[in-house]
Amino acid sequence: MRTEFPGRRAWHICHETIYQALYLGGRGGLTRELTKRLRTGRPLRKRRRRPDQRRPRFTIPGTPIDRRPAVVADRTRIGDWEGDLIVGRGNRSAIATLVCRTSRYLRLVRLPDRHAAAAVSDALATCFGQLPLAVRLTQTWDQGSEMAHHDRISRHLAEG
Numbered sequence: 001m002r003t004e005f006p007g008r009r010a011w012h013i014c015h016e017t018i019y020q021a022l023y024l025g026g027r028g029g030l031t032r033e034l035t036k037r038l039r040t041g042r043p044l045r046k047r048r049r050r051p052d053q054r055r056p057r058f059t060i061p062g063t064p065i066d067r068r069p070a071v072v073a074d075r076t077r078i079g080d081w082e083g084d085l086i087v088g089r090g091n092r093s094a095i096a097t098l099v100c101r102t103s104r105y106l107r108l109v110r111l112p113d114r115h116a117a118a119a120v121s122d123a124l125a126t127c128f129g130q131l132p133l134a135v136r137l138t139q140t141w142d143q144g145s146e147m148a149h150h151d152r153i154s155r156h157l158a159e160g
Helices: 015-024 032-037 070-074 117-129 150-154
Strands: 080-087 094-100 106-111 138-140
Touching: 015 032, 094 117, 106 117, 117 150, 138 150
Parallel strands: 080 138
Antiparallel strands: 080 094, 094 106
């Protein structure tokens, strides 16, 4: 609508407007049959908790990203790693990725059986154990439940 009718600002809508029309349903919205075609297939939106009502996810809290050493943000040294988890179709397979922030060297860590916290921490500890100590400085990971044992992995880091 923006490209075809640039002069009619009232006709310009964003994706959130479309989602609200789908999820409002019978109250002036569209039919619930259309929500089945969404990626999630949910008939209703999941409510999110407010930030002030969230509980800590881990028994041992990790270091917040804004508290990591400044040299990590500068990307001037090798050995600062970022990690993520790639989950396959139907949650049946998974691969952990480790990328060096400076060199962009990538390590793929196979998780053949499952991607629970214990399996991920064991696999990453093995992976870090294969690297020289000089290139095992820090790790940055998201707050997913698969990193609940992040403290076990940190033991294998030079700055851990």
